[in-house]
Amino acid sequence: MISNNYFINIARFILLVLVQVLVFNRLNFFGFINPMVYIMFLYWYPIKENRAVFIGLSFLLGISIDFFSDTMAIHAASTVTIAYFRPAIMRFVFGVNYEFQNFKLGNATRVQQFTFLALLIIVHHAVFFTLEIFSLANILLILKKVVSIGLASLVLCLLLGSLFSTKKE
Known part of the structure; x- marks a missing residue:
């Protein structure tokens, strides 16, 4: 029988792909800002699960978005990159607490959760827009997109995270 975590x-996975493809890919704030909220799957994924499965799911997530967005595996490359670097980012943000077997993201402080999500978004967007533009001559355009779309993604991910939060304060 499938456990509750798998379900x-x-x-x-399915809801974030659908929301990204059907809603957020169609939005254009100021003509160029398309928030990427599907990154929340990589943020919410359990910490102590099998890393190879997590990287595989990250690839499936990215390639699913690429399939519907016609972006030639740029999303897949970006999601696999942050899935690969996620343990290093967690070690940087959470420090020694991350090494304990019973560590949960919900037990971390709000500042740590915000920093972790912000770093995931920054790394994802830096890889994504570098591959999309593929020219360091346009570094200012890359930085503009990373900052503006990153801020929009961060705000919407925080709203989405607080909307579906199970922790009562």
């Missing part, structure tokens, strides 16, 4: 992860 929740499958539901998050």
Whole structure:
């Protein structure tokens, strides 16, 4: 029988792909800002799960978005990159607490959660827009897109995270 965590992860995967493709890919704030909220799957994925499965799911997530967005595997490359660097980012943000077996993201402080999500978004967007533009001559355009779309993605991810938060304060 499938455990509750697997069902929740499958539901998050499908819902985030649908929301990204059907809603956020169609939005154009100021003509160029398309928030990327599907990164929340990589943020919410359980910490102590099998890393190879996580990287594989990250690839499937990215290639699913690429399939519907016609972006030639740029999303897949970006999601696999942040899936690969996620343990290093977590070690940087959470320090020694990350090494404990019973560590949960919900037990971390709000500042740590915000920093972790912000770093995931920054790394994802830096890889994504560098591959999309593929010219360091346009470094200012890359930085403009990373900052503006990153801020929009961060705000919407925080709103989405608080909307579906199970922790009551």
